[in-house]
Amino acid sequence: MSSTKFILGLFDDPDVMMHGIDKLQKNSIPIYDVYTPMPIHGIDEKLGLKPSRLGYAAFMFGCLGGTTIFCIIYYMLVHDWPMNIGGKPAFTIPNFIPATFEWTVLFTAFGMTITFFYATHLFPGRTPRVMDLRATDDRFVIAIDAKGNIPHEDITNVLKEAGAIEIKHNDRKYVSYE
Amino acid sequence: MASHNESIIREPLITGENITYAKVTEDILRPVENMPNRAWWIGFTLASLGMMLWVFAVSWTFWFGIGEWGLNKTVGWAWDITGFVWWVGIGHAGTLISAILLLFRQNWRNSINRSAEAMTIFAVICAATYVVSHMGRPWLAYWPLPLPNQFGSLWVNFNSPLVWDVFAISTYFSVSLVFWYTGLLPDLATIRDRATGIRRRIYSVCSFGWTGSVKTWQRFETVSLILAGVSTPLVLSVHTIVSMDFATSLEPGWHTTIFPPYFVAGAIFSGFAMVQTLLLVTRKVLGLENYITMFHIESMNKIILLTGSIVGVAYLTEFFIAYYSGGEYEQYTFLNRFTGPFWWAGCLMYGNNVLMTQLMWFKSVRTNIFISWVLSIVVNIGMWYERFVIIVISLHRDFLPSSWAMFHPTWVDFSVFVGSIGLFFTLFLLFIRVFPSIAIAEVKLLLKSSSEQAKKELLKEGHQEPEQAEFYKQSLNKFDSVTLSEYEKL
Numbered sequence: 001m002s003s004t005k006f007i008l009g010l011f012d013d014p015d016v017m018m019h020g021i022d023k024l025q026k027n028s029i030p031i032y033d034v035y036t037p038m039p040i041h042g043i044d045e046k047l048g049l050k051p052s053r054l055g056y057a058a059f060m061f062g063c064l065g066g067t068t069i070f071c072i073i074y075y076m077l078v079h080d081w082p083m084n085i086g087g088k089p090a091f092t093i094p095n096f097i098p099a100t101f102e103w104t105v106l107f108t109a110f111g112m113t114i115t116f117f118y119a120t121h122l123f124p125g126r127t128p129r130v131m132d133l134r135a136t137d138d139r140f141v142i143a144i145d146a147k148g149n150i151p152h153e154d155i156t157n158v159l160k161e162a163g164a165i166e167i168k169h170n171d172r173k174y175v176s177y178e
Numbered sequence: 179m180a181s182h183n184e185s186i187i188r189e190p191l192i193t194g195e196n197i198t199y200a201k202v203t204e205d206i207l208r209p210v211e212n213m214p215n216r217a218w219w220i221g222f223t224l225a226s227l228g229m230m231l232w233v234f235a236v237s238w239t240f241w242f243g244i245g246e247w248g249l250n251k252t253v254g255w256a257w258d259i260t261g262f263v264w265w266v267g268i269g270h271a272g273t274l275i276s277a278i279l280l281l282f283r284q285n286w287r288n289s290i291n292r293s294a295e296a297m298t299i300f301a302v303i304c305a306a307t308y309v310v311s312h313m314g315r316p317w318l319a320y321w322p323l324p325l326p327n328q329f330g331s332l333w334v335n336f337n338s339p340l341v342w343d344v345f346a347i348s349t350y351f352s353v354s355l356v357f358w359y360t361g362l363l364p365d366l367a368t369i370r371d372r373a374t375g376i377r378r379r380i381y382s383v384c385s386f387g388w389t390g391s392v393k394t395w396q397r398f399e400t401v402s403l404i405l406a407g408v409s410t411p412l413v414l415s416v417h418t419i420v421s422m423d424f425a426t427s428l429e430p431g432w433h434t435t436i437f438p439p440y441f442v443a444g445a446i447f448s449g450f451a452m453v454q455t456l457l458l459v460t461r462k463v464l465g466l467e468n469y470i471t472m473f474h475i476e477s478m479n480k481i482i483l484l485t486g487s488i489v490g491v492a493y494l495t496e497f498f499i500a501y502y503s504g505g506e507y508e509q510y511t512f513l514n515r516f517t518g519p520f521w522w523a524g525c526l527m528y529g530n531n532v533l534m535t536q537l538m539w540f541k542s543v544r545t546n547i548f549i550s551w552v553l554s555i556v557v558n559i560g561m562w563y564e565r566f567v568i569i570v571i572s573l574h575r576d577f578l579p580s581s582w583a584m585f586h587p588t589w590v591d592f593s594v595f596v597g598s599i600g601l602f603f604t605l606f607l608l609f610i611r612v613f614p615s616i617a618i619a620e621v622k623l624l625l626k627s628s629s630e631q632a633k634k635e636l637l638k639e640g641h642q643e644p645e646q647a648e649f650y651k652q653s654l655n656k657f658d659s660v661t662l663s664e665y666e667k668l
Contacts, residue, residue: 012199014626037199037368038619039395047392052400062408076324076333085337098342098419102349105408109353113360116401117386120394122363126387128370136368136390138199176371 003171004152006032008132009142009159010166014040017140020162021046024142027158032145035135054119058112065107070100130176132168139166183627186642186650190630191286192621193659194468197629199622202469203368206616209464210369214611217463222607228600235593236311244314246590252583253573257591258312260565261598264448265305266347266420267441267561270413271449272298273354276361277409280402285628286477288620289469292365293460293610294453295358300605301452302351304598309347311594339422346419353412357405360398363388365614417445424568431511431572434499440492444561447485447531451557454478456606458551460615467659469616472545476656479544482557486535489564493532511572519584520571527567530560545656630660637665 011017014036021043024031034043044051073096077083082090117123135141142164144155152169159167192202209218239246249256272294279287310316322344324334334341366385370378388394421441424432434440454475461470500512515524534556537543544550575582609615626632637647654660 033391033393035390036392036395037203037364037390038622039399043392044396049393049396052397054397054400055404058404058408072324073336077336081330081333083335092337095337098339098415099336099345101411101415102342102345105353105412106349108408109356109405112401112404113356116360116397120397122386122388122394124386125383128367128382128385128387128389130371130389133371136364136371136388137203 002146002152002169004146004169005173006131006170007144007146007152007155007159008168008170009144009162009164010132010134010168011140011142011163012138012165013163014038014140016163017142018042018046020142020159020164023158023162024144024155027154029144029150029155029158030148032143035131035141035143037136037138037140040140054112054116057115058108061111061115062104062108064111066100066104068107069103070096073099128176129174131170131174133175183636184633186633186636186646187653188628189473189650189653190628190633190657190660191289191471191473191624192468192629193471193657194629195631195661197468197625197631199625202622202625203372203618205466205468206614206618206621207369207372209610210612210614211372215463218607218611221603225600225603225607228597229604230597230600231593232597232601235590235597236307238590239311239594240316244312246588248585248587248591250583250585252581253570253585255312255573256570256585257566257587257595258308260562260569261595262305262308262312263420263441263565263569264562265301265308265598265602267417267445267448267565268452269298269301269305269350269354269449270417270442270445271453272296272301273350273357273409273413274446274449275453276357277406277413280406281410285624286474288624289466289616290453290457290474290478291620292358292361292613292617293457293606293615294449295354295361296606296609296613296615297449297452297456298354299351299358300602300609301449302347302354303605304602306347306351307598307601308594339419339426342419343423346416350412350416353405353409357402357409360401360405361617362613364390364398364619365617368618369614414442417442429572430505430507430576431568433508434496436492436495436499440489440496443485443488443492444531444564447482447489447535448557448561450478450482450485451554451561454482454550454554455558458547458554460610464610464615466616469621471659472657475547475550476541476544479538479550479553482554483535483538483544486531486538486557490532490535493528507577511576514575515567515571518571518575520567520574523563523567523571527560527563530556531564534560541656547658630654634664 009020011020017034017036018040021031021034025046031047034047036043074091078091130136131143132139132141142159146152146169156167156169214222244258247256247258272291275287275294276291279291310319313319322334322341324336336342363385366381367388367390370381370385373381418438418441421437425434425437427433457470458475461467497512500508503509515521515527534553537549537553543553570585574585633650636642637650642650651665654662654665
């Protein structure tokens with residue numbers, strides 16, 4: 001039983017890597033994840049990832065922010081201490097719009113970004129779980145979980161045929177742990 | 179997809195030979211991974227001297243009060259609010275580049291957005307310090323916030339544009355910061371994975387554990403797009419609200435319904451001028467000519483020309499409405515800009531912003547680096563005078579001639595202003611030292627489609643329309659980072 005945990009196919013070109021994904025899938029080799037130095041459109045569809053739902057979160061945070069500040073303003077200027085400004089009504093909706101708009105944007109931005117960090121497990125000081133150090137530089141990395149019935153040589157051959165310039169058999173899942 | 183062939187007639191966004199993904203990383207991180215060069219040290223020394231002057235002058239103001247400024251009973255706002263509006267305006271270009279140009283899919287934004295966003299943040303810091311120090315008692319700066327209090331629970335007045343401004347500027351600053359830092363994460367991870375020792379640890383904390391997996395990128399793109407979507411109306415609202423600080427008053431020269439669009443156009447105008455001032459120097463000093471190319475410079479000049487012309491139309495409209503309204507105070511205010519004691523400030527405003535910018539109609543001006551740089555400084559000066567003219571000339575002679583007065587700045591006014599420029603440049607120079615000044619991941623996206631070498635390959639393949647190929651070759655003449663001799667054979 002080999003000690004290999006992950007097999008990495010390193011590509012130097014995003015398009016070759018995309019064909020690599022096709023080839024692996026044609027051979028029924030399950031892909032664990034793909035690491036790229038820049039966003040490559042279309043991998044998520046190939047790997048069957050659902051579209052991000054952060055847009056819904058953003059919308060709801062926006063609604064929350066607008067409602068919150070509008071209620072605060074209503075409480076302060078209309079309910080708690082209505083001021084007599086030249087006999088004009090206290091409930092002056094047009095004047096409340098700027099602050100309402102600003103907090104809508106504020107809550108949208110912060111709420112969505114914090115949700116993104118939470119869902120993706122990003123926070124200051126998190127140990128980076130990197131499989132190959134060049135995946136943030138110039139290598140497009142396809143990672144394959146070595147556990148499974150497919151012989152490792154077959155996976156290596158498929159990757160090689162697909163144009164991977166380097167194939168790594170990693171004994172550790174992540175190389176970045178010190 | 180990355181390999182999408184772009185039309186040959188589009189000018190390249192990355193020039194140079196043998197640019198690979200690794201070389202992009204290498205080129206952009208050179209200033210971050212090596213000791214700074216002499217130019218950086220000279221700039222940093224000067225800037226931090228300026229920053230020390232700022233600390234001194236602001237401390238002086240805090241200690242002795244704003245009576246140390248040249249303000250008087252008639253001119254109650256002068257260099258402080260001029261400086262505030264000037265800095266906020268400069269900040270606007272960063273958001274325009276990062277958000278609005280993203281929504282319009284303008285790929286040339288990719289190599290200038292990072293430093294422009296950083297500029298936004300530093301400019302808003304400078305602006306915010308002006309607001310706090312002009313309050314006179316800065317330790318009470320929390321009073322504009324809607325906090326429960328013991329003044330009979332008298333809340334802040336949400337009918338006032340000054341309160342709107344508190345909300346607008348604070349939201350603008352924090353949202354810009356989030357947008358900027360989220361965009362930095364992948365690039366900080368790049369630095370982390372190349373570094374060793376203590377540097378790796380620091381960048382590891384800063385990069386939040388970024389790996390670049392598929393799901394992370396997918397969410398990252400969603401977040402970028404939505405942040406751009408909300409930042410676009412935000413940036414328009416910020417200067418709209420700043421203009422309402424003036425427009426909702428009854429002061430002749432301020433009481434103008436055209437102010438919101440006029441201020442927003444002016445803000446983008448001055449912001450792009452500042453981006454141009456900084457990037458023309460940065461690309462030279464950091465050797466980034468292949469990424470910030472002549473196409474970027476010319477595009478920015480075109481935006482300066484457009485927004486400068488919008489500002490010009492707004493100026494003309496103001497004069498026409500002053501005449502057409504028949505309001506004698508309004509008419510006097512606008513005549514006073516040329517005939518009053520501050521006539522020279524009026525001339526600097528109209529001359530620098532409208533007349534000088536019109537030179538940008540000439541391609542030879544737009545594509546000349548030195549002239550572009552000088553013109554960007556001219557616009558910076560002109561836009562400072564625009565705010566000075568609007569604020570001080572309007573105030574110093576309004577309804578009651580018995581209250582007319584002059585404004586004379588003191589050394590504290592000068593020092594706070596010069597010092598705030600020092601603060602801005604200190605922050606900017608520290609930024610290009612520790613963070614990548616160009617968005618590495620976003621530039622890599624352009625490499626296969628929009629780079630000069632990709633287009634050269636297309637020409638070599640020879641399936642292009644001859645006129646289009648010729649058009650493309652002609653367009654390369656203006657680039658200072660392209661070797662033209664190789665194109666003669668093609």
